[in-house]
Amino acid sequence: MTEISTSTDVTEQVAEVPGSGTGRVALSPQASELLVQLTDIHGPLMFHQSGGCCDGSAPMCYPDGDFKIGGQDVHLGDLTVEGLEKPIGFYMSASQFEYWKHTHLTVDVVKGRGSGFSVEAPEGVRFIIRSRLFTDDEVRDLGDL
Amino acid sequence: MAIYAAPGSADSVVTFKPRYDHYIGGEYVAPAKGQYFENPTPQTGQTFTEVARGTADDIEKALDAAEGAAPAWGKTSVGERANILNKMADRIEANLEKIAVAESWENGKAVRETLVADIPLAIDHLRYFSGAIRAQEGHLSQIDEDTIAYHFHEPLGVVGQIIPWNFPILMAIWKLAPALAAGNAVVLKPAEQTPASIHVLMDVVGDLLPPGVLNIVNGFGVEAGKPLASSPRIRKIAFTGETTTGRLISQYASENLIPVTLELGGKSPNIFFDDVAAQQDAFYDKALEGFAMFALNQGEVCTCPSRALVQGGIYDEFVAQGVKRAEQVKTGNPLDTDTMMGAQASNDQLEKILSYIDIGRQEGAKVLTGGERADLGGDLSGGYYVQPTVFEGNNSMRIFQEEIFGPVLSVARFNDYEDAMKQANDTLYGLGAGVWSRDTNTAYRAGRDIQAGRVWVNNYHAYPAHAAFGGYKQSGIGRENHKMMLDHYQQTKNVLQSYSNNAQGFF
Numbered sequence: 001m002t003e004i005s006t007s008t009d010v011t012e013q014v015a016e017v018p019g020s021g022t023g024r025v026a027l028s029p030q031a032s033e034l035l036v037q038l039t040d041i042h043g044p045l046m047f048h049q050s051g052g053c054c055d056g057s058a059p060m061c062y063p064d065g066d067f068k069i070g071g072q073d074v075h076l077g078d079l080t081v082e083g084l085e086k087p088i089g090f091y092m093s094a095s096q097f098e099y100w101k102h103t104h105l106t107v108d109v110v111k112g113r114g115s116g117f118s119v120e121a122p123e124g125v126r127f128i129i130r131s132r133l134f135t136d137d138e139v140r141d142l143g144d145l
Numbered sequence: 146m147a148i149y150a151a152p153g154s155a156d157s158v159v160t161f162k163p164r165y166d167h168y169i170g171g172e173y174v175a176p177a178k179g180q181y182f183e184n185p186t187p188q189t190g191q192t193f194t195e196v197a198r199g200t201a202d203d204i205e206k207a208l209d210a211a212e213g214a215a216p217a218w219g220k221t222s223v224g225e226r227a228n229i230l231n232k233m234a235d236r237i238e239a240n241l242e243k244i245a246v247a248e249s250w251e252n253g254k255a256v257r258e259t260l261v262a263d264i265p266l267a268i269d270h271l272r273y274f275s276g277a278i279r280a281q282e283g284h285l286s287q288i289d290e291d292t293i294a295y296h297f298h299e300p301l302g303v304v305g306q307i308i309p310w311n312f313p314i315l316m317a318i319w320k321l322a323p324a325l326a327a328g329n330a331v332v333l334k335p336a337e338q339t340p341a342s343i344h345v346l347m348d349v350v351g352d353l354l355p356p357g358v359l360n361i362v363n364g365f366g367v368e369a370g371k372p373l374a375s376s377p378r379i380r381k382i383a384f385t386g387e388t389t390t391g392r393l394i395s396q397y398a399s400e401n402l403i404p405v406t407l408e409l410g411g412k413s414p415n416i417f418f419d420d421v422a423a424q425q426d427a428f429y430d431k432a433l434e435g436f437a438m439f440a441l442n443q444g445e446v447c448t449c450p451s452r453a454l455v456q457g458g459i460y461d462e463f464v465a466q467g468v469k470r471a472e473q474v475k476t477g478n479p480l481d482t483d484t485m486m487g488a489q490a491s492n493d494q495l496e497k498i499l500s501y502i503d504i505g506r507q508e509g510a511k512v513l514t515g516g517e518r519a520d521l522g523g524d525l526s527g528g529y530y531v532q533p534t535v536f537e538g539n540n541s542m543r544i545f546q547e548e549i550f551g552p553v554l555s556v557a558r559f560n561d562y563e564d565a566m567k568q569a570n571d572t573l574y575g576l577g578a579g580v581w582s583r584d585t586n587t588a589y590r591a592g593r594d595i596q597a598g599r600v601w602v603n604n605y606h607a608y609p610a611h612a613a614f615g616g617y618k619q620s621g622i623g624r625e626n627h628k629m630m631l632d633h634y635q636q637t638k639n640v641l642q643s644y645s646n647n648a649q650g651f652f
Contacts, residue, residue, distance in 0.1 A: 042367075050389035051410060051573065051619065057497065057547055060389050067389070068396050093388075095573050095619070099546050112493045113337070116390035117366035121337070122182075122198070126493060 004030050004111055004125060014108050014130050022077030023142050025090045028108040034125065035061075035081050035088060042119050044084075047107065048073070049092040049100075049129070050116065059107055059127045060118045064089070074145050079107065102139065106130040149242075149480040151524075152186075152250045153193060159247045161194045165344045167203050167363060170210035171356025177202035182365075184341050187253030187488040188479050190527035196340040199364030201372035207332045207360035208378045211303040214357025215330035219300040223278045226326055230275035233350040234268045240349045241265070244342075246480065248314050251342035253488030253529060254442055255479045266608060267318040270626070273610035274322035277628040291645035297638040300328030301380035304634065305373045307394070308343075309385045310336035310490050311445040311550075317343055319625050320383050325358065327634040332360045332379070334370050338491045366390070377401050381634065384408070385447070387548075388619055406623030406633050408447065409616060410548045411576030414569040415439075415450035415605065416559075416591060418582040419458035431603070432581045436467035436554075438605045440474045440486050440533045444552035445494070447620070448577030450605055452545055453556045454568055460558045464537070468513045471554070474533045476519055488528045489551060495529035498551030501544055502534060510538030510555065540568045548574070562587065566594045575617030579605045598624070 020027040027035070039045055044064040050057060060067075064086070069075070074097040078087035090107070092100065110128050114121035134142070150157040164181060166173040176197040183192040197203070218226075237244060245259035254263075286294040306320045313335060324331050335343050340363040347361065362369055374382050375397040384394045385408040398405040421432045438450050455463055479487030489495045495518070502516055515534030520526055533552045536544055545555045559565040569578060575597040582588045582603070592600045598615045601607065608614065613627035623633050643649075 048389050050387050051548070060393075062393070067393050099543065110496075112496070113491065115338075115366070115493070116387060117371050117393055119367050122365045122368055 004109055012130055013132060014106055016106055017082075019080060021079050021090075023104070023138065024076045025079065025105040025107065027079050027081065028106055028130075031107045031109045031127065032081050034109050034120065034123075035079075036083050038119050038123075039084055044086045045088050045119065047079070047088060047090045047127075049090070049096065051093065051096050058115060058118065059090075059129055060116055061120055061127055062117065063119070076105070076145070097145070101145075102134055103131045104134055104138070146481070146483045148478065148482070149246050149249075149256055151188075151480060152246065157246070159243045159250070159345060161247070161250075161341060161345065163194060165194060165196045165341055165363065167197050167199060167207065168344065168347055168351070168359075168361040169203070169207045170213070170360065171351070171354075174203075174206065176200070176364075177206070182337070186250050187490050187529045188250060189524045190492065190529070193250070194341050196363045199334070199362040199369035201368075203362050203364070204332065204369060204372040204376065207362050208303060208376060210357035210360050211330035211332050212378065214355055215300070215302050218330055218355060218358045219302070219328040221328070223281070226328060227275040227279045229353050230271045230322060230326060232353050234271040234275070236349050236353070237264065237268050237271070237346070244314065244346055244349065247342045247345040249479050249487065251339050252310065252313055252490050253479060254445075255484045255487040257482050257484060258442060260482070263312055263315045266610075267315045270315075270318050270322050270610050274326040274628075274631075277631060278326040281628070281631060288641075292641065292643050295640040295642065297640065298327070298631070298635045299638045301634055301636055302329060303379055304329045304331055304381040304383065305376065305379040306331055306333045307370055307374065307382070307384045307386065308333060308335045310338035311442060311447075313339035313342050314346055316385055317346075320385075321359065323625075323630040324383075324634045325354070327631050329380075329634055330358050330360075332362060332373055334362055334364065334373055337363070337365050371397075374398070375400070379403060381405070383623075383633075391621065404633065406625075407621040408623070408625065409574075409576075409619060409621040411447045411449070411574045411616070411620050412452060412546060412548055412572045413448050413450050413574075413577035413579070413597065414452045414454050414572075414595070415579035416454045416565050416569060416581065417456060417459070417463060418565070418584070418587055419456040420583045420587075421581050422459040422463055423583060428583065428603075433463075433467055433470045435579060435581055435605045436463075437470040437474060437533075438579075439554040440471065440552045441606050443486055443489050443531070444498075445490055445550050446606070448599065448606070449550070450577070450579050451549060451554060452540070453554055454559050454565055455556060456565070457558055457560055464513070464556055468535050471533045471535055472514055476530060476532070477521060478525060486533065486552060488530050490529070492529055494550065495531065498531050498549055498553060501547070501549045501551070501553060505536045505538065505542065505544040505553075505555070508538065508542045508544065510536040510542055510544055513537055513556070515552075540571055546572065562591070566591065570594075570596050573618060574620045576615075576620035577601070
């Protein structure tokens with residue numbers, strides 16, 4: 001398995017798995033490998049980006065369908081993982097998306113302890129979002145969600 | 146001044162056991178799967194005990210115990226339940242130092258705070274709900290001359306409670322006191338970051354409660370929290386934590402059609418009007434202290450005043466003096482009673498805070514003080530310490546909008562009253578706010594115009610029992626810390642009685 005980083009600088013640019021996501025969100029190789037393991041344990045998965053407070057500002061990974069997506073959520077894209085049949089949906093609440101829509105997100109994983117009800121927590125790792133601001137051209141190309 | 150010996154050393158006032166099982170039915174029970182997880186102290190980063198890693202089987206066992214205890218507990222007289230809460234308070238008071246040091250070691254916070262805030266507040270909270278339940282009355286309504294509607298308070302039965310890591314004991318007592326006073330049996334899951342100190346508390350008070358009335362299952366959210374929150378066997382779930390998990394818990398509750406109380410995130414504004422600096426007096430000094438309140442509990446408070454909004458007329462001078470005040474916050478060994486700010490509660494939290502400091506810099510916010518990890522040397526080098534940090538920027542930056550949950554203050558300027566209210570309310574959250582003014586009309590209007598459940602006027606970070614605490618907007622549902630919380634743990638039983646001997650006349 002690719003070595004998992006301990007660097008938690010969220011502005012650091014990490015490699016993405018080509019074709020693993022969309023213009024808005026994609027996966028690092030380490031996150032992709034972890035998702036295969038977690039799917040073995042929990043079945044198909046999904047992400048919902050959390051907002052704040054003690055355990056917040058983390059991509060929460062749940063068994064697919066466990067978190068009910070509703071009218072107040074935005075679907076940023078589907079993440080494709082080699083070896084998994086179903087893509088993994090990535091969602092965020094619409095109110096939070098207003099603050100984050102100018103940002104490209106890479107789902108990565110670091111050593112540590114995930115939080116809340118996120119499925120990676122017992123495994124000694126946690127998902128983390130690395131981000132960079134879109135260029136003006138990218139914003140134009142992406143359009144609205 | 147005093148420095149408490151670290152737990153684990155011979156002269157410490159508290160001794161943790163090397164391992165903690167689940168507390169179920171009044172005794173310690175090993176986890177069904179036999180697994181444990183390590184619990185480090187944030188003060189040094191070293192593991193000091195291991196704790197049962199609970200799963201659905203353990204939750205079921207705790208629910209069995211709670212269901213067994215709930216009927217009798219719900220029928221004990223309120224006098225008896227109130228006496229038990231008072232006895233718990235007395236025991237905790239008699240063991241204050243032991244529990245305060247345990248809490249500091251567990252969470253990383255300065256023992257100065259646990260000695261005078263966390264634990265004394267927990268004690269007072271128990272006494273408050275002991276009094277509140279004694280004083281509670283049902284109601285009756287006279288419908289007509291022969292018909293009376295009686296309204297009785299009845300316990301819900303078995304309730305679930307999920308506790309955060311920022312005040313492990315105080316937040317547990319905030320939830321336990323009203324639930325137990327109202328006659329419910331509880332299954333409680335502490336945060337996995339701070340699973341042990343509550344067991345020091347149980348060593349002190351556990352025997353006062355009938356077995357099964359309070360059950361504690363430790364473990365991770367997905368393995369232990371989820372089976373508890375989604376169980377059809379609980380009649381209510383209470384949660385303090387972050388927003389997405391709060392939504393998830395609400396969804397589970399909706400599947401079982403049970404009520405939920407949530408205390409979620411915040412990004413609380415602390416507003417300083419020009420007239421604060423009209424005189425350089427004791428009140429001005431108090432306002433500067435108010436500016437530095439972001440450092441309380443290392444900023445790990447849902448109501449952390451993490452946005453200071455300062456009016457243009459006094460901005461430069463007041464912020465300069467406020468920063469000086471923040472620089473006087475003494476970081477150091479959390480077990481030293483002179484230390485004002487201790488360690489962040491976990492390495493993950495430390496890293497998250499440092500990430501936000503990076504984000505602030507990259508967004509163009511200016512660091513006025515701090516901005517780095519703090520290395521305190523010796524054993525404490527492995528601990529999770531951050532310098533109190535003040536940024537200057539504007540309200541649209543991420544450090545002004547997202548809850549950092551660390552000792553990081555973001556400062557911005559406002560022009561007039563309308564501008565202050567606009568910036569204060571430009572947030573997804575509405576938990577706390579501070580208003581500082583010598584003008585009672587301004588203070589009153591701001592107190593009413595800010596969309597938050599708690600507005601401190603000319604003070605901050607006071608949490609007395611009998612003052613309702615809870616959120617507007619995405620900060621949650623329900624009001625803790627007040628007798629109205631009893632309602633969240635009680636059913637209303639209406640007995641509609643006729644005192645007439647005559648037929649109703651329908652048939």
